[in-house]
Amino acid sequence: MVANVICPVRIAALHAPCRQGFFGIMASFFQHFINGITLGGVYALVALGYTMVYGILKFINFAHGDILMWGSYVGLFTYNAIRGSAGPGAFSIFAFFVAMLVSCVFCALLGMSVERVAYKPLRKAERLAPLLSAIGVSYFLSNAAQLLFGTQSRKMDYPFDNSPISFLSVSITPHQLMVLAVSAASMAFLIFFINKTKTGKAIRATSLDQDAAALMGINPDRIISVTFAIGSVFAAIAGMLVSLDIKIYATMGMMLGMKAFVAAVVGGIGDIAGAVLGGIMLGLLETFGIAVLHIPVGYKDSIAFVVLILILIVKPSGILGKNIREKV
Amino acid sequence: MTLLETKNLTRAFGGVVAVNNVDFQCEKGEVTGLIGPNGAGKTTFFNDITGLDKPTCGRVIFDGEDITGLPPYRIARKGIARTFQNIRLFKELTVIENVLIGLHFKLGGNPRFVAGMRSFLFMGKEREEMVERAYRALDFLGMSDKANELAKNLPYGHQRELEIARALASDPKLIFLDEPAAGMNPNETASLVGLIRRIKDKGISIVLIEHDMKLVMTICDSIVVLNYGNKIASGTPEQVRSNPLVIRAYLGGEGND
Numbered sequence: 241m242v243a244n245v246i247c248p249v250r251i252a253a254l255h256a257p258c259r260q261g262f263f264g265i266m267a268s269f270f271q272h273f274i275n276g277i278t279l280g281g282v283y284a285l286v287a288l289g290y291t292m293v294y295g296i297l298k299f300i301n302f303a304h305g306d307i308l309m310w311g312s313y314v315g316l317f318t319y320n321a322i323r324g325s326a327g328p329g330a331f332s333i334f335a336f337f338v339a340m341l342v343s344c345v346f347c348a349l350l351g352m353s354v355e356r357v358a359y360k361p362l363r364k365a366e367r368l369a370p371l372l373s374a375i376g377v378s379y380f381l382s383n384a385a386q387l388l389f390g391t392q393s394r395k396m397d398y399p400f401d402n403s404p405i406s407f408l409s410v411s412i413t414p415h416q417l418m419v420l421a422v423s424a425a426s427m428a429f430l431i432f433f434i435n436k437t438k439t440g441k442a443i444r445a446t447s448l449d450q451d452a453a454a455l456m457g458i459n460p461d462r463i464i465s466v467t468f469a470i471g472s473v474f475a476a477i478a479g480m481l482v483s484l485d486i487k488i489y490a491t492m493g494m495m496l497g498m499k500a501f502v503a504a505v506v507g508g509i510g511d512i513a514g515a516v517l518g519g520i521m522l523g524l525l526e527t528f529g530i531a532v533l534h535i536p537v538g539y540k541d542s543i544a545f546v547v548l549i550l551i552l553i554v555k556p557s558g559i560l561g562k563n564i565r566e567k568v
Numbered sequence: 569m570t571l572l573e574t575k576n577l578t579r580a581f582g583g584v585v586a587v588n589n590v591d592f593q594c595e596k597g598e599v600t601g602l603i604g605p606n607g608a609g610k611t612t613f614f615n616d617i618t619g620l621d622k623p624t625c626g627r628v629i630f631d632g633e634d635i636t637g638l639p640p641y642r643i644a645r646k647g648i649a650r651t652f653q654n655i656r657l658f659k660e661l662t663v664i665e666n667v668l669i670g671l672h673f674k675l676g677g678n679p680r681f682v683a684g685m686r687s688f689l690f691m692g693k694e695r696e697e698m699v700e701r702a703y704r705a706l707d708f709l710g711m712s713d714k715a716n717e718l719a720k721n722l723p724y725g726h727q728r729e730l731e732i733a734r735a736l737a738s739d740p741k742l743i744f745l746d747e748p749a750a751g752m753n754p755n756e757t758a759s760l761v762g763l764i765r766r767i768k769d770k771g772i773s774i775v776l777i778e779h780d781m782k783l784v785m786t787i788c789d790s791i792v793v794l795n796y797g798n799k800i801a802s803g804t805p806e807q808v809r810s811n812p813l814v815i816r817a818y819l820g821g822e823g824n825d
Contacts, residue, residue, distance in 0.1 A: 441665060
């Protein structure tokens, strides 16, 4: 179980043989780089959910990782049901993406329901109240999963043959390629959505000044629902991507969620570009930390939290965050 | 014809009565001034009408419809727009985006699914129409050339004008201006007077909070005076100017009713 937590995306060559000479060094650099951004892409996807909710409601949705876990379970069941006994191949890939879609819809509904039930009634309460409520929801979701699905972890089989592809002695697995492609496409869509669409503009306006936005005819409740839906869809996508590599179990959302939260804070919480940057940075730091600084693999998880402590000391608003005074 | 009317509008914060039993009327097509010393309850009165705050009791009737206690976005959709005493633009967005957000509810509503999705995504013909409309609103203020600047980079006077453009974009029936001349120099104030006249000429009714007495007296058709939450006078600028209660409220003196 510990091993699962440590490496959400199994990388092609964690301990690539020590290469010699300029070409060898470049090859291992690119190898670690690919491994790092793949891992970072997953962190970024999850971090986007934290940052978008923070942008609008100014609180951390600690249940985000558990929504991801539920999405993984739902995705797994759908995937297995559609796939039946088919082996790796086109049909399994199709089944995987259908399962991802189902997982996205499920998570969107779950995210919106959680907001409606646990956060909306506390919107005018003290700021600590929704935070505690979020922790409560987190426990509820993970315990409910344990009750329903048991404590045994489950495995999702690759829908394709996952043997690494090598190019100039840099190797990449098809799974890594998929993670890169899907997370890049999701983020590109989000950036388009936020900047170019009417609802995206309304989300930005609401996060800048909720009252003024309401006076422009924007229904803040609807915008908040949409924000939770989008964040949860991204959690579902990330959950499906990592589930192929790590086992699925009731508390899987915990560490992934915490690290993504660190990524969001490092990038500047509330800032979408910051979440992407923070996620990728964290992925790279973890990979290079092990490869270059020879941090023992068992301590890999501590890298994120050391980075968190450093950034909170040096620039608490995050890399892209602006120092904004609290609104009175 | 009365466009907006409040009946016995009251807002109490604990024991402090910020707005006390105010009957207020604003006629269609007119400029109505709302004046009073600092702390008289003018902004609370605005907030209670536009839905940012809920009145303790009393009614707000707009265009023949009771809108008391509706959420602000529903009131905005009925055709009431406003600006703020302390500018509240979306500072990190561009000028044109600010105006587009002012147009938000002009799209959508409860359309059929396809139209709904299109408006959700803000694409196609609707988008072009909206952008064109937003530019028209900026043209009205003569600031189209600044469309792509960030709102926070505009000079103060222009920020105030942009707030007005944003409020005008949705073609409201009534616009509330909360101290539009605050912090403006005489030149800017003069152009503001022209602007308010042009808004009035478009057939939009205006309710104006303002401390600049010269401005209020020149452009208002009627004036309501608040003091400690009470309406102490109303009438034409001439009537209000010579009302002893008003003079006392502004210049000090032995209490008031």
